[in-house]
């Protein structure tokens with residue numbers, strides 16, 4: 275780990291004052307029409323002092339005094355051995371910057387452009403960031419010895435270092451600068467009024483993500499936060515963002531935070547929804563990023579900091595005391611695939627209240643959101659297994675008259691309504707079957723990524739190489755290795771079992787037989803094993 279930094283960050287009152295002076299000068303040069311100003315909410319929480327310039331910039335409150343704050347990065351400053359050239363984006367726990375290697379420094383980096391993720395300074399967050407970096411480095415070095423199918427769709431990380439901030443260190447992770455996010459392309463498609471991705475492109479991206487998750491799960495990890503912001507589309511010669519400097523409005527910040535504010539925020543590619551080279555089956559190359567919530571496959575996931583959009587969360591996330599396993603990744607992929615293919619959200623849960631003018635206000639409570647989300651799932655997917663209904667009742671969810679719910683739900687009707695014009699009935703049936711499998715209520719019957727990726731819906735986008743890899747995945751293993759896997763899975767699953775004594779075998783058997791049958795022979799066999 276490299277531990278040096280020459281930075282322009284906020285380290286004291288004097289620098290704060292200098293910064294404010296620069297900010298005022300900056301404002302004078304970068305006058306913006308106040309009519310364009312709109313208060314809207316970005317990915318971060320709303321705050322009494324939002325930045326008034328753009329809904330895609332981070333909020334001012336992400337900077338300032340205290341913990342859990344961003345490091346104030348400026349263009350052309352040094353971060354470790356790197357120089358900042360453009361902003362790539364931000365999330366709840368980091369801002370990410372496109373950088374070049376500083377003059378005189380040497381690295382043998384296997385890619386043309388570097389991304390430095392500068393994490394927030396909270397101790398708890400930084401523990402997660404260190405885990406993220408460690409896991410990614412470990413994964414980058416790992417090989418399954420069978421061609422590593424899917425590994426190249428996982429982000430590459432090469433180095434970490436710390437930058438000292440005013441309120442503690444900020445952990446930095448150096449990796450490849452990849453390209454715009456899937457969310458960017460979804461927004462672009464919406465803006466261009468195209469409605470949805472070309473079905474073959476959607477299929478290819480879903481296939482690539484599933485292949486990365488197959489590799490990840492086989493390596494023993496779950497991702498835990500798959501959503502369109504965390505899927506990046508590799509672009510050759512990628513040049514990030516508009517890099518517009520948006521001066522911070524001091525009146526929108528808390529007085530005690532002022533000395534620690536950067537003079538400006540930097541807009542990024544998300545602000546620039548202008549035409550890019552369209553995604554095609556030949557050029558689309560997805561990468562899974564942000565391993566901040568990754569977890570070990572055989573240890574139930576802790577639910578302490580989840581930022582995945584609520585509509586993409588699986589039912590076990592909502593039901594009380596239900597283990598969170600790698601099955602959550604499969605569910606999220608299904609939701610994203612639906613959105614890419616149809617242009618519509620499969621399940622959309624409003625995360626904030628709206629005021630009388632339709633403007634989003636404060637965050638809704640978890641219980642409040644669940645009240646919408648779970649009935650939505652029931653309407654779409656039909657009646658859940660008996661043990662889940664029991665849990666439903668004890669999780670404080672709204673009572674449902676299960677007799678009024680169609681056993682298989684109205685997913686079929688939804689697909690018919692939302693499918694792209696020209697999608698044949700045969701293709702629709704395959705798409706529906708893929709979704710039904712991926713959206714299996716019970717996480718233990720949900721197919722694994724390695725099973726789901728073999729679904730016939732993907733057939734039309736497979737290359738010869740993909741087919742070869744898939745045939746390797748499908749190969750029956752020897753009796754000996756099956757026995758070893760069974761023993762080791764049994765041992766490894768003890769933590770999960772200890773966490774879920776309340777799921778009884780009888781409850782499992784009580785689930786509707788149709789659900790198991792619908793999953794086909796592989797899954798039926800798996801269900802029998804359980």
Ligand SMILES: Nc1ncnc2c1ncn2[C@@H]1O[C@H](COP(=O)(O)OP(=O)(O)OP(=O)(O)O)[C@@H](O)[C@H]1O
Pocket residue numbers: 362363364365366367368369370389391449450451452453454455499503504506563564566581
């Ligand atoms: N390697 C990269 N190349 C290009 N852009 C990137 C890269 N890494 C991150 N980004 C951009 O920065 C954004 C934020 O990064 P990231 O999701 O890692 O931050 P985070 O704070 O951990 O997010 P979250 O709130 O989802 O946990 C991404 O949505 C993406 O747009």
